[in-house]
Structures are given as structure tokens and as C-alpha cells.
Amino acid sequence: MDIPSILQAIFRWFHVIAGITWIGHLYFFNFVNLPFQGGLAKELKPQVNPPLVLRALYFFRWGAMWTFLFGLALFYMVYVQGGAMRNAEGGMSHRGMWILFGMLLGTIMWFNVWFVIWPRQQKILGAMLGGPAAPPEAAPQAALASKINTYLSGPMLWGMIAGSHVNLFDMNIVNLSVAIILGLGFAHGLYARSRKVPTTL
Numbered sequence: 001m002d003i004p005s006i007l008q009a010i011f012r013w014f015h016v017i018a019g020i021t022w023i024g025h026l027y028f029f030n031f032v033n034l035p036f037q038g039g040l041a042k043e044l045k046p047q048v049n050p051p052l053v054l055r056a057l058y059f060f061r062w063g064a065m066w067t068f069l070f071g072l073a074l075f076y077m078v079y080v081q082g083g084a085m086r087n088a089e090g091g092m093s094h095r096g097m098w099i100l101f102g103m104l105l106g107t108i109m110w111f112n113v114w115f116v117i118w119p120r121q122q123k124i125l126g127a128m129l130g131g132p133a134a135p136p137e138a139a140p141q142a143a144l145a146s147k148i149n150t151y152l153s154g155p156m157l158w159g160m161i162a163g164s165h166v167n168l169f170d171m172n173i174v175n176l177s178v179a180i181i182l183g184l185g186f187a188h189g190l191y192a193r194s195r196k197v198p199t200t201l
Contacts, residue, residue: 030194060113095164113149
């Protein structure tokens with residue numbers, strides 16, 4: 001029985017499931033909840049937001065954590081222990097360069113979730129539940145970090161799949177530029193569309 005291959009398959013499955021949970025909630029917050037909050041009466045927010053947002057933030061932050069941890073485990077198994085970081089000549093492989101690009105963006109996003117967005121949302125929601133008032137900069141900082149993560153998600157996902165799933169894209173300035181432009185354009189288009197989605201039948 002090939003235990004390392006079985007573990008790799010299990011870790012990859014959990015990495016993908018956790019990533020779907022994380023990025024799905026990221027998109028929910030930015031493309032669904034953000035426009036919704038803009039039209040929600042101020043007096044209703046203390047009733048609506050804590051039970052809704054706290055549930056969503058739970059899956060959001062733990063999806064990020066498990067994606068990050070299983071991703072590190074896979075990186076070690078496939079790229080460090082498995083040798084995928086190197087090409088036949090002993091240099092860094094294109095697959096390795098793409099995964100490092102994706103990991104860099106994913107790590108920035110994970111950091112934003114746990115050390116920028118979540119601490120500030122705790123203060124904002126705590127104030128709605130009767131705690132001390134949140135600092136005025138808390139909401140803009142959390143919103144900015146969330147928007148940064150949304151824009152980074154497209155290029156990050158390209159980096160994750162380009163090397164190990166496509167195998168057609170060398171890591172060079174042209175392909176890297178395409179990944180960044182497509183990723184940023186994807187997020188920008190969804191932001192624009194989210195403001196125009198009809199809310200009536």
C-alpha cells in the first residue's frame with residue numbers, strides 16, 4: 001500500500017474543500033453581503049448582522065486556516081520531499097515557480113483573514129452586541145483587506161493550477177502578466193456585476 005500517495009490524495013481533497021469554503025465565503029461577503037448591507041436599514045443591522053456574519057466568519061476564517069495548513073502539508077510532500085521544485089537540469093521547475101507564486105498570494109490572504117479582518121470584525125460585531133464601540137478605522141481596514149483578498153484570489157488560483165494541472169504555461173513575464181490581468185479583471189467584473197444584480201422577480 002502506497003501510504004504517501006493515499007495521504008497526498010486525502011490532503012489534496014481537504015485542501016480543495018477547505019479552499020472552496022474559504023473563497024466561497026470571501027465572494028459571499030464581497031459580492032452578496034456588501035451590496036446587501038448598503039441597503040439594510042441602520043436599525044436592523046444589530047438584529048441581522050451578528051447571527052449572520054458570525055456564522056459566515058466562522059466558516060470563512062477556519063476555511064482559510066485549513067486551506068493554509070493542508071496546503072503547507074501538500075507543498076512539503078509534493079515539492080520538497082517529492083522533488084517537484086526542481087527540473088531535470090537541477091534548476092527550479094516552472095511548476096515550482098507557479099506554486100510559489102500562488103502560495104505567496106495565498107499566504108497574504110490567510111494573514112489578512114486572521115490578523116486583519118477577523119480581529120476588526122470581532123470589535124465591530126461586539127459593539128453591535130452591546131460591547132464597547134469599535135474604533136472608527138476598524139470597518140474600513142477590514143473592508144480593504146477583504147477587497148485585497150478578493151483581487152488576489154484570481155491570480156492566486158491561477159498560480160495553484162498552472163503548474164500541476166495545466167502544464168502548458170512556463171513561468172515567464174508574459175504568462176505571469178496574463179495570470180495577473182485575468183485574475184484582477186475577473187474580480188473587477190464580479191464587483192461591477194454585484195451592484196447590478198436584481199433583487200426583485
